[in-house]
Amino acid sequence: MSATEPATTEIATEPATEAAGFADAQWRRATGAGVDPHEYRRVTGGLGSVADWGPSFRRTGRAYVARAADAGSAVTAGESLLMAARWYHLATLAPYAQAHHAAAEADEAMGRALAVLEPGARRVRGEGFTGWLRGPADAPGTVVVVPGLDSAKEEFLGLASALLARGLAVFAMDGPGQGALTATTVVQADYDRVVGRVVDALGVPRIGLVGLSLGGYYAARTAALDPRVAAVATVSGPFRLDWEQLPQPVRDILAQRAGGTGPARAFTRQVDLAALAPRIEAPLLVVDGGQDVIPGATNGEPLARHAPHAAYLSVPHGDHLLGNAQPDWLPHVADHLTNTLT
Structure with missing residues (x-):
């Protein structure tokens, strides 16, 4: 093993360690907002850096929007859209250039959910x-x-x-x-x-x-x-x-x-x-x-x-x-x- 390898490894893992710390700090807030704790761990466990937070959470939100489109009932569709709204909002908690887009997506998903669940x-x-x-x-x-x-x-x-x-x-x-x-x-x-x-x-x-x-x-x-x-x-x-x-x-x-x-x-x-x-x-x-x-x-x-x-x-x-x-x-x-x- 060369002398440079440990330093290279340390540099490579530092952003992931920072992301893990950020995810731990937000865990109770996120689960208090209503997201599934196991899904939260899966999503945040794959973060390479804090910069990945916003895109990863928006992808999760989009997955729930897709579930709503394929839902077998109006209730399932509405509940999926409410969960999408939560994930989109949580995407804004880390520094992220597109945070305002995530906030707009959260707002839209909530509106679509209420149109179905509470006309x-x-x-x-x-x-x-x-x-x-x-x-x-x-x-x-x-x-x-x-x-x-x-x-x-x-x-x-x-x-x-x-x-x-x-x-x-x-x-x-x-x-x-x-x-x-x-x-x-x-x-x-x-x-x-x-x-x-x-x-x-x-x-x-x-x-x-x-x-x-x-x-x-x-x-x-x-x-x-x-x-x-x-x-x-x-x-x-x-x-x-x-x-x-x-x-x-x-x-x-x-x-x-x-x-x-x-x-x-x-x-x-x-x-x-x-x-x-x-x-x-x-x-x-x-x-x-x-x-x-x-x-x-x-x-x-x-x-x-x-x-x-x-x-x-x-x-x-x-x-x-x-x-x-x-x-x-x-x-x-x-x-x-x-x-x-x-």
Whole structure:
């Protein structure tokens, strides 16, 4: 064996090792979004580098679209399209030049799925938002599901299903810098203005809000500023962000979604609920994972402490978004919103 062979082998395996580490870091989030864990391992096990992530996940999404075309029933076709939407969305989690195309494919697949499975679902669009209103027209309450920094409406289909099963209507949305709007908009700290336009478009007198990850900040901010919010829940939402302490990957995502490092810094400075928390009059449930430790992000406990009508649920083994602990929090969130709204 020559002296150069070990070095060559090391260089060759380094990108694959990095890809494996990235896949491990995203595993709970992906399975929490509803993809099969075994299929996830098969897809990510073949990655030669992180650069292969987006193309591989889009290929998996296309395979589900093909299954839908060959399906023996409308239900199978719709379910396959919903799974395609999940894979397309997950394709956007790694740096990828075509991520906006994957986001558009996720949006299209979800729309096609709902056309088959829920013909009554209604597309609702407006300035800075797009999404799907699902559920009975005479529902006793409507919940708006707010995604986070790099998430989208296709990631939280399980949460939407739990709310729908309790008789509520659900509006799953993409807002500025999210999902289908990634290519044309940037993140917006005053997201409450967007949710206000959503409520106007839905034509309902009051809503429930559930925000996930950065969406938790958006939801809490909106609840403090818009009296039409009658119930609110946050899951892994930040109370405060500190740019200098945030990990570099998070900074990179923020810069990408904000349109540059300068706007990302300015955005981060506005993510602080200290002055807003006492103004939240709606019943609030704050959910944190005990294993959710991101430098530069203060978790939700101070929000629950300072809001006047708040309950705090910490799941010790839960990670960010608690994809590894859904039975420990999802029914509580769904019941909290349902009981408060009805």
